[in-house]
Amino acid sequence: MHKACFNSSRLIVDSISKSEDYSTIKKYFILIYCIFFLII
DSSP, X not given: OHHHHHHHHHHHHXXXXXXXXXXXXXXXXXXXXXXXXXXX
């Protein structure tokens, strides 16, 4: 489960480095928070 979280965070970092679209970044962060709540 933790490995999946790290992979998703890496993908988000890559997307941020490629294109600095705050709207998409916010969407990704919301998805991460949802995943963390599901895990915990």
